[in-house]
Amino acid sequence: MRIATKDKILNTAERLFAERGFTDTSLRLITSHADVNLASVNYHFGSKKELIQAVLRRYLDAFMPLVDEAMQVHLDSAEAPNLNQVFASFAKPLLEMNRIQQHGTAMFLLLLGRGYTDEQGHLRRYITQNFGQTIDKFRQVVSRAYPELSPVDMFWRLHFTLGTVIFTMASSAALRDIAASDYGEKVNIESLIYKVLPYLCAGVGAPIGPLTLD
Amino acid sequence: MRIATKDKILNTAERLFAERGFTDTSLRLITSHADVNLASVNYHFGSKKELIQAVLRRYLDAFMPLVDEAMQVHLDSAEAPNLNQVFASFAKPLLEMNRIQQHGTAMFLLLLGRGYTDEQGHLRRYITQNFGQTIDKFRQVVSRAYPELSPVDMFWRLHFTLGTVIFTMASSAALRDIAASDYGEKVNIESLIYKVLPYLCAGVGAPIGPLTLD
DNA sequence: CAGCATTTAAAACACATGTTTGAAATCTAC
DNA sequence: GTAGATTTCAAACATGTGTTTTAAATGCTG
Numbered sequence: 003m004r005i006a007t008k009d010k011i012l013n014t015a016e017r018l019f020a021e022r023g024f025t026d027t028s029l030r031l032i033t034s035h036a037d038v039n040l041a042s043v044n045y046h047f048g049s050k051k052e053l054i055q056a057v058l059r060r061y062l063d064a065f066m067p068l069v070d071e072a073m074q075v076h077l078d079s080a081e082a083p084n085l086n087q088v089f090a091s092f093a094k095p096l097l098e099m100n101r102i103q104q105h106g107t108a109m110f111l112l113l114l115g116r117g118y119t120d121e122q123g124h125l126r127r128y129i130t131q132n133f134g135q136t137i138d139k140f141r142q143v144v145s146r147a148y149p150e151l152s153p154v155d156m157f158w159r160l161h162f163t164l165g166t167v168i169f170t171m172a173s174s175a176a177l178r179d180i181a182a183s184d185y186g187e188k189v190n191i192e193s194l195i196y197k198v199l200p201y202l203c204a205g206v207g208a209p210i211g212p213l214t215l216d
Numbered sequence: 217m218r219i220a221t222k223d224k225i226l227n228t229a230e231r232l233f234a235e236r237g238f239t240d241t242s243l244r245l246i247t248s249h250a251d252v253n254l255a256s257v258n259y260h261f262g263s264k265k266e267l268i269q270a271v272l273r274r275y276l277d278a279f280m281p282l283v284d285e286a287m288q289v290h291l292d293s294a295e296a297p298n299l300n301q302v303f304a305s306f307a308k309p310l311l312e313m314n315r316i317q318q319h320g321t322a323m324f325l326l327l328l329g330r331g332y333t334d335e336q337g338h339l340r341r342y343i344t345q346n347f348g349q350t351i352d353k354f355r356q357v358v359s360r361a362y363p364e365l366s367p368v369d370m371f372w373r374l375h376f377t378l379g380t381v382i383f384t385m386a387s388s389a390a391l392r393d394i395a396a397s398d399y400g401e402k403v404n405i406e407s408l409i410y411k412v413l414p415y416l417c418a419g420v421g422a423p424i425g426p427l428t429l430d
Numbered sequence: 431c432a433g434c435a436t437t438t439a440a441a442a443c444a445c446a447t448g449t450t451t452g453a454a455a456t457c458t459a460c
Numbered sequence: 461g462t463a464g465a466t467t468t469c470a471a472a473c474a475t476g477t478g479t480t481t482t483a484a485a486t487g488c489t490g
Contacts (some may be wrong), residue, residue, distance in 0.1 A: 007437075023334075025239050028477065039439050044479060046437090086427040119333050119383075120237075123390060154399040155411070161391055162415045165383025166376045169332075176337060177375055185368040197369070199427055201376045201419040208418035212410060213300040221467080242447065253469050258449060260467090431490100438485065446477075455468065460461100 008046045010036040013103070016057045020112035021175075024054055024120045058117055058125065061110040064102055066133040068095035073139040082146040085207045089199050096195060108191045111171030118168055148207060159206045166205070170198060222260045224250040227317070230271045234326035235389075238268055238334045272331055272339065275324040278316055280347040282309035287353040296360040299421045303413050310409060322388065322405045329386030332378070362421060373420045380419070384412060 014036035018027045029050055033040045047053040072091040076083045099106035117125035130137065144156060151159070170177070171191075178189045189197070228250035232241045243264055247254045261267040286305040290297045313320035331339035344351065358370060365373070384391070392403045403411070 029479090030477080039437095040478095041440085041480080042438065050478065084429075087429050090427050090429060115333075119329075119386060126390075154395060154401050157395055157399065158391075158403075158408075158411050159415055161387075162380045162384055162412060165387075166380045166419075169379025169383050170376055172333060173375075173379075176340075177372075181368060181371055185371065187368050189372075194372075196426060197372050198376060200422040200425075201373055203427065204422035205380070205415040205419035208414040211414075213304050213413055213417060215298075215301050215304060243449090244447080253467095254448095255450080255470085256468065264448065434487100434489085436485105436487070439483085441481085441483105443480070444478095447475080448473105449475100450473070451471085453469085453471105455466105457466070458464085460463085 007038050007042050010038055011043055011046060011053070012057060012060070015053055016103075016109055016113065019054070019057060019116060020109050023116050054117075055128070058113055058128075061099060061102065061106070061113065062129065062133070065095055065099060065110065066136050068098055070136040070139060073136065073143050076143040076146070077139060083143065085144070085147045085203045088143050088147050089203050089206075093195055093199065097192060105191070108171065108174065111167065111191075112174070115168035115172035118164070119172070144206065150210060151206075152210075155210060159208075163202050163206060166202060167198065170194070221252050221256050224252055225257055225260060225267070226271060226274070229267055230317075230323055230327065233268070233271060233330060234323045237330050268331075269342070272327055272342075275313060275316065275320070275327065276343065276347070279309055279313060279324065280350050282312055284350040284353060287350065287357050290357040290360065291353060297357065299358070299361045299417045302357050302361050303417050303420075307409055307413065311406060319405070321409075322385065325381065325385030325405075326388070329382035332382055333386070358420065364424060365420075366424075369424060373422075377416050377420060380412065380416060384408070
């Protein structure tokens with residue numbers, strides 16, 4: 003096996019990053035868990051930062067084309083989709099991540115959350131640079147589904163959505179434990195996705211303007 | 217002035233924590249910015265962890281009683297509130313944080329976000345231990361406003377809400393810059409709160425059950 | 431199998447971190 | 461004003477970090 007070491011590092015790093023965040027996961031922790039030499043990380047990846055990017059890239063490169071495809075369908079459709087249909091079309095790409103690796107969906111979302119909070123702006127820049135077209139298609143589709151929503155309001159609501167997903171997933175392990183012990187309901191990632199989707203749809207589709215208090 | 221040093225540390229630490237997160241803010245950075253000696257942090261607070269707690273406690277101790285009061289009003293009211301009214305009653309306590317310090321509202325929300333993501337579980341435990349009653353009142357009020365929502369669904373939706381707020385505020389500085397440059401709309405914390413409230417209300421109030429796709 | 435490139439290995443490096451120490455300075459109270 | 465407690469200060473300590481170095485081991489190729 004030629005690339006065994008590189009892959010062991012990648013898989014172990016991914017798991018530890020998701021569990022503990024990037025800064026709290028040292029290279030020594032990764033290499034000891036992966037049972038490889040410390041220096042091999044810098045040999046194969048160059049630096050820790052590049053290792054982080056490699057871990058994230060593996061998922062983004064698989065995820066984004068699927069999203070792009072789903073959005074293209076909505077754009078090509080003769081009739082405008084509604085928000086429920088738009089957001090529902092994220093479920094399949096997300097769950098597809100489970101094919102990359104066991105618990106891949108959870109990992110991906112966890113890493114996404116870590117990447118957005120830990121590193122300031124790097125991940126965001128990487129995504130916009132490499133997948134800007136897909137993001138733009140998504141915006142167009144949402145605009146078709148809710149034309150009254152102004153660009154700036156959409157900007158904010160989509161970031162609210164991102165925050166909801168990322169925070170939920172970043173703390174999903176702990177939260178799912180609490181939910182299981184307090185309510186006796188064992189929640190896996192898939193059912194959690196189907197719990198959050200209605201929330202997101204309603205949020206993005208909320209009426210525009212200040213709250214009506216009566 | 218006896219407590220000048222302690223307060224200088226507290227104020228400087230708060231600002232830097234909010235800007236850069238807890239782990240990325242070293243004691244040396246704090247003490248140099250505060251123009252105090254390095255050892256004074258450990259002298260006055262014991263450890264970095266206790267400094268973090270002190271910074272957060274100052275806000276929570278001011279914020280939570282205000283929330284408690286607002287929730288009590290809803291509980292004492294003869295008629296059940298609606299969700300809009302419930303969430304709108306958070307605006308005043310939040311904006312009240314601006315009286316503790318300049319940009320106090322933004323700081324508080326930023327620190328809350330940092331605390332929830334950086335330290336795993338500590339902040340959550342602190343809140344439930346010290347302000348469990350208030351949290352419970354909040355749950356009761358939401359239940360009055362949306363009785364059909366099961367406890368477990370409420371659990372999740374309230375955490376979705378927490379995630380929305382925390383993520384938005386944790387990246388609000390960067391996001392507000394982007395929004396300002398891309399859409400020419402300058403957004404302060406107050407107007408951001410009024411942007412997010414409709415999203416949260418709609419999300420929590422979303423219909424129960426799977427998405428209806430047609 | 432010999433020779434060369436690739437990969438692994440152990441050790442050291444350079445640096446940043448939180449913390450502790452002990453003396454000097456400052457404040458407080460009698 | 462002076463004795464005693466409190467606070468500040470500079471320095472060192474112990475530890476953990478990412479990275480680099482140099483040699484050994486391994487794999488591949490002719």
